[in-house]
Amino acid sequence: MLASRSAGRTGPWPVRNTVHWSSRAACSRESVTRESVTSHYWLGPGPRLRYGPAMDDADGYFPERVAATYDDPSDGMFDSAFTDTVADLLAGLAGGGRALELGIGTGRIALPLARRGVEVHGIDLSRAMVARLRAKPGGDAIGVTIGDFATTRVDGTFSLAYLVFNTINNLTTQEAQVACFRNAAGHLEPGGCFVVEVGVPELRRLPPGQNVLPWQVTPTRWAFDIYDMATQAMSSNYLTVEGGRGEYRSIPFRYVWPSELDLMAQIAGMRLRDRWEGWNQHPFTGDSRQHVSVWEKV
Helix, strand or coil: CCCCECCCCCCCCCCCECCCCCHHHCCCCCCCCCCCCCCCCEECCCCCCEECCCCCCCCCCCCHHHHCCCCCCCCHHHCHHHHHHHHHHHHHHHCCCCEEEECCCCCCCHHHHHCCCCCEEEEECCHHHHHHHHCCCCHHHCEEEECCCCCCCCCCCEEEEEECCCHHHHCCCHHHHHHHHHHHHHHEEEEEEEEEEEECCCHHHCCCCCCEEEEEECCCEEEEEEEECCCCEEEEEEEEEECCEEEEEEEEEECCCHHHHHHHHHHCCEEEEEEECCCCCCECCCCCCEEEEEEEEC
């Protein structure tokens, strides 16, 4: 599963773009017959990068109906013990300088980081998500620029840029992912760090000869990922039946390997500094299902 605002799955890829069921992907439970993927592309603001499929709302996949239920206190990713661990690590990397969050959302990480004395600025496409940030204590003090974080520029330089919760996969083309690395590097001071948290593609779990990976089956809900190994495109798909009515949702992503991210960083003038299995800084191994990577601008 991929969702850069999670989909309530037990697997390692909570992303900022999945559909309803939990934290960062809580789309509404209203019944619809089918919301299928369209064949056209969405052109983000700023330099024209091609994405697909189309997003009908100006807030992308996080319009008001999603933002209204996005923060889920029962989800461990919102637990203060977890967010404090993330903020402590990021504050150390910032080293007293400014931090830029790509995909700042409702401020899950930006707010605890700001409470540690770090000046935080964010970029996000969704005004609805940013409105939730603004409504929280301290939210008004955080500067936010509305736009596509792959290309949108803000004033000044930063000692830290970061992109958490699999949100790199919301950029559904390699071109956009490379542009994101270049944009991050363009905001960094020499020696500054770019941090990405993302899952490791789960292709080893696919049945031989298949491209569909089910990860939840209940009497009322089916959830599965579809992989295209030729293009690294994938989608997380959800089918639910409630009250005799069904809802189908499909969210697109592009999965990316750690070594490919290292090459993107190299293209952008950065080099790998650290890679851990998670925010606890345990070693990254061949069995790790996610990673937190730190690249340094050279």
